[in-house]
Amino acid sequence: MRTPPVALTVAGSDSGGGAGIQADLATFAALGVHGASAVTAVTVQDTRGVHAIHPVPSDVVVQQVAVVVSDLAPRATKTGMLGDAATASALAILAADGLLPRLVVDPVLVSTSGHALATHDVLAVMRDDLLPHAAVITPNTDEAAALLGCSPAASLRDQTDQARRLLELGCAAAVVTGGVDAGARLDVLATPTDVQVMAGPGIDTRNDHGTGCTFAAAVAAGLAHGLTVDRAVTAARAFVRAALTESVQWRLGRGRGPVSH
Numbered sequence: 389m390r391t392p393p394v395a396l397t398v399a400g401s402d403s404g405g406g407a408g409i410q411a412d413l414a415t416f417a418a419l420g421v422h423g424a425s426a427v428t429a430v431t432v433q434d435t436r437g438v439h440a441i442h443p444v445p446s447d448v449v450v451q452q453v454a455v456v457v458s459d460l461a462p463r464a465t466k467t468g469m470l471g472d473a474a475t476a477s478a479l480a481i482l483a484a485d486g487l488l489p490r491l492v493v494d495p496v497l498v499s500t501s502g503h504a505l506a507t508h509d510v511l512a513v514m515r516d517d518l519l520p521h522a523a524v525i526t527p528n529t530d531e532a533a534a535l536l537g538c539s540p541a542a543s544l545r546d547q548t549d550q551a552r553r554l555l556e557l558g559c560a561a562a563v564v565t566g567g568v569d570a571g572a573r574l575d576v577l578a579t580p581t582d583v584q585v586m587a588g589p590g591i592d593t594r595n596d597h598g599t600g601c602t603f604a605a606a607v608a609a610g611l612a613h614g615l616t617v618d619r620a621v622t623a624a625r626a627f628v629r630a631a632l633t634e635s636v637q638w639r640l641g642r643g644r645g646p647v648s649h
């Protein structure tokens with residue numbers, strides 16, 4: 389008898405299967421973790437963009453989390469698209485009650501195609517009430533700027549500064565992804581004791597839809613396996629790089645295709 393590690397994703401559904409819940413579950417499966425899910429919103433979406441969003445009522449999100457937590461005891465949790473402030477608040481209360489262990493918060497605000505995935509009031513609730521319970525947060529440089537109320541990072545120094553300042557919001561670690569410098573892709577991980585710059589060559593692909601979700605889910609999978617945040621982030625970067633490389637040649641849909649899993 390063996391109990392596989394379990395991770396819970398709380399996120400939006402992407403009908404195109406590239407991002408959100410679908411990317412998270414595919415990532416969990418690829419990394420040997422049983423994935424449970426609480427759906428926060430149903431998006432009508434394909435590779436070309438988000439066509440409509442239908443939020444799930446916050447009490448229904450809470451019910452999904454509650455039954456999964458009591459029955460399957462996830463070792464790690466990941467939040468992605470929360471949709472509205474009521475859901476963000478409800479999750480913050482669950483986190484404060486200790487029901488969202490090893491919490492990875494991916495502060496999803498806007499899709500790469502430019503569609504708002506959260507109402508304007510989600511940002512403050514996420515920043516003030518949810519982030520203080522996070523083991524790690526995974527904003528890209530734009531999301532980091534939104535959380536900090538500053539302008540987007542123009543250099544590695546800005547990105548490093550963002551990662552450090554995000555710790556002041558109360559999360560245990562912050563990894564700011566998506567910096568670019570001389571063709572290299574840069575992610576910066578800040579913990580209270582250390583700041584690490586992780587660099588790799590850029591991967592030129594149109595198939596990058598769902599990259600952020602995949603990265604955060606891979607971090608949660610690592611935490612579910614018992615890795616430290618540091619190791620989970622390193623492993624997640626390698627996973628995402630392999631997924632992007634794998635899907636470079638894909639033709640899937642008419643827009644930005646998904647990363648492979």
Ligand code: PLP
Pocket residue numbers: 399400401402407408409431433468469496498499500501505596597598599600601
């Ligand atoms: N749709 C859903 C449900 C998501 O959760 C996300 C990202 O987190 C996206 C779309 C956006 O993905 P991308 O920015 O890679 O297009």
